[in-house]
Amino acid sequence: MTAAVTDTPGRPSPEPAYRILLIEDDPADALLVEELLKDTGLRFELTARTTLAEARTELAVRAIDCILLDLHLPDMSGTETVAAVRELAPHTAVIVLTGLSETQAGAEAMAAGAQDYLVKGKVEADLLDRTLRYAVYRSQTERVAAEAQEARLHAEENVRLERGLxxxxxxxxxxxxxxxxxxxxxxxxxxxxxxxxxxxxxxxxxxxxxxxxxxxxxxxxxxxxxxxxxxxxxxxxxxxxxxxxxxxxxxxxxxxxxxxxxxxxxxxxxxxxxxxxxxxxxxxxxxxxxxxxxxxxxxxxxxxxxxxxxxxxxxxxxxxxxxxxxxxxxxxxxxxxxxxxxxxxxxxxxxxxxxxxxxxxxxxxxxxxxxxxxxxxxxxxxxxxxxxxxxxxxxxxxx
Known part of the structure; x- marks a missing residue:
């Protein structure tokens, strides 16, 4: 499933659309997430995939701002899923979707590299709005910091080599x-x-x-x-x-x-x-x-x-x-x-x-x-x- 850019009627759209990848194998939960996103008032492009293998293919061809990730997929389960997604998209925000009975899963997912987690059935539009915005902002900040560090190390290496050459x-x-x-x-x-x-x-x-x-x-x-x-x-x-x-x-x-x-x-x-x-x-x-x-x-x-x-x-x-x-x-x-x-x-x-x-x-x-x-x-x-x-x-x- 791929949804086009969605705008709230009568509301200005000064910000670019968030490119969101939903990795969820339950059609009902996927539909619920899409409806909640519409209620947030965010501009977004939603792509849904049901397995990690399908998500891997998608991430190879498209830039994504945020990944909404179910921890229980047909081809992988648990926090290993978070680690696998982070390896595929190290500078993309990851928000984990957990079940009501998974009391420790959210914290473990964040320890594995997710920016945040949401509990299915307890998510309101305002909470999803704030969580998604913050997760994307945090991942972008981390990327900029990593690029700055890489540039600094690159410059230092150049200086060392220049002294030698x-x-x-x-x-x-x-x-x-x-x-x-x-x-x-x-x-x-x-x-x-x-x-x-x-x-x-x-x-x-x-x-x-x-x-x-x-x-x-x-x-x-x-x-x-x-x-x-x-x-x-x-x-x-x-x-x-x-x-x-x-x-x-x-x-x-x-x-x-x-x-x-x-x-x-x-x-x-x-x-x-x-x-x-x-x-x-x-x-x-x-x-x-x-x-x-x-x-x-x-x-x-x-x-x-x-x-x-x-x-x-x-x-x-x-x-x-x-x-x-x-x-x-x-x-x-x-x-x-x-x-x-x-x-x-x-x-x-x-x-x-x-x-x-x-x-x-x-x-x-x-x-x-x-x-x-x-x-x-x-x-x-x-x-x-x-x-x-x-x-x-x-x-x-x-x-």
Missing amino acids: LPQPLLSTSAVTVTTRYLPGAERALLGGDFLDVVESQDGLLHAVVGDVSGHGPDAAALGVCLRIAWRSLVLGNHRGPDLLNLMERILIAERGSQPLFATCTLLTVDPNAATATLHLAGHHEPLLTTLQGTSELTAAHGMALGIAPEVGIWPATEVSLPASGALTLYTDGLTEGHNGEKGERLGVEGLLALIRDLPPSDPAAHVDHLINQTQALNAGRHTDDLAVLRLDWDTAGP
């Missing part, structure tokens, strides 16, 4: 400016598996990493945090190049467990005195070099992503000369894999370089922000990958 650069030099940006791919998502870091070792070399763990969500983020911390610790322990990547790969394999996760990364070591940069690419793309003549992609040798083929372990080095002033930009593929406007194709490195050529001159932070905003505007939400950018600027040319 986006650390403060460990630098003593003032000759290099570091700009970093990180954006998770999905709205309200935990930070993903992208990671970055910059440190200066005691020999005066500047080390940077940008990496991307496959997948999204907390597992990828946790592995990204692990690899970022491992990278910093190993670099400060004087591990370099293939030795460093081999140790990072061993850590990745140990930490990923049975999950088929892998990671790509770019390692960069800058020697300010020699004006050179050494690159090691593990399945990752080349950085961008910005000079007075413009921005271009560096050409570098490629090695295997970490965790794909541990037995290979070959990551060739590429050394490039650096100008007296310029910038190096390391980034994850969230910057280039989005769509290029209405063309339907990926932006790619060429599209990214075209955007950079059209950007007005600005300081490094503003330049990175403009670039990200441009790529996101072109993508229009069609590709949702995490995005990390690390830019290093220097100027030793003098006045």
